[in-house]
Amino acid sequence: MSGAVLSPPPPEPAGNPDLPLEFECQFCGQRSAVMAPITSRSVGTFALRCVLDSCNRVRVFQYLNDEVSDELTDPPPPYCTDLQSRGPVLQEVARLSVAASELTLLGRLAKDSDERDAAYRGAAIHLRVAAEVLLGAHVLKLGVRKRRKLDLDELIEKIRTGQGGAMLRDGKRSAAVRCAEYVQELGNTSAHSLRRKRSREIPPSRGNVLIAIVRFEELVNATRLRRRGAS
Ligand SMILES: [Zn+2]
Numbered sequence: 665m666s667g668a669v670l671s672p673p674p675p676e677p678a679g680n681p682d683l684p685l686e687f688e689c690q691f692c693g694q695r696s697a698v699m700a701p702i703t704s705r706s707v708g709t710f711a712l713r714c715v716l717d718s719c720n721r722v723r724v725f726q727y728l729n730d731e732v733s734d735e736l737t738d739p740p741p742p743y744c745t746d747l748q749s750r751g752p753v754l755q756e757v758a759r760l761s762v763a764a765s766e767l768t769l770l771g772r773l774a775k776d777s778d779e780r781d782a783a784y785r786g787a788a789i790h791l792r793v794a795a796e797v798l799l800g801a802h803v804l805k806l807g808v809r810k811r812r813k814l815d816l817d818e819l820i821e822k823i824r825t826g827q828g829g830a831m832l833r834d835g836k837r838s839a840a841v842r843c844a845e846y847v848q849e850l851g852n853t854s855a856h857s858l859r860r861k862r863s864r865e866i867p868p869s870r871g872n873v874l875i876a877i878v879r880f881e882e883l884v885n886a887t888r889l890r891r892r893g894a895s
Pocket residue numbers: 689690691692693694714715716719720721
């Protein structure tokens with residue numbers, strides 16, 4: 665090998681360092697340039713918060729070499745935009761479910777299993793709290809004192825046995841109950857090391873949290889945003 669001549673590595677693609685790509689925030693619409701944090705020859709991801717202080721949502725980007733190649737943030741579910749203009753109870757439901765989506769994204773980015781577990785458990789618990797607010801305050805119209813005395817399984821039981829009909833869409837009662845039960849079981853499993861009934865354990869894996877996000881959206885879509893007949 666002594667006579668081998670090593671040719672120099674090919675030059676790096678020049679790109680255009682003066683023009684970082686612009687990405688539009690799917691939450692607030694603000695456009696901003698996003699730069700890769702480091703130069704990397706393999707695909708990497710990073711998270712940052714929206715530049716607009718009033719938005720401040722977590723956004724996740726993918727980069728290669730020294731250029732941001734894609735945004736991985738999922739757009740907010742359509743119901744979130746709808747709920748944000750509907751008064752404090754539904755705004756709280758929207759805020760909690762957006763926080764659950766952010767935590768799910770952070771779980772995807774987590775570097776170790778403890779961090780990932782914390783993010784997915786947090787997402788599951790946020791969805792469980794959101795379901796409690798949605799069913800207790802919005803569907804059943806209970807005040808704070810009554811809601812303090814009832815756990816989510818008792819709220820679900822009231823709906824299963826026929827209460828809250830004015831705030832449910834026609835034919836959607838059993839779907840609402842089924843979706844709320846999934847969110848409840850995942851949230852309860854996430855907040856405990858063991859459950860009394862093993863058959864009711866739903867571990868807070870990424871896949872199960874993504875199912876709960878879909879179930880929660882179905883739950884919102886099974887409810888009426890206004891009381892039947894209200895203008
Ligand atoms: Zn934004």
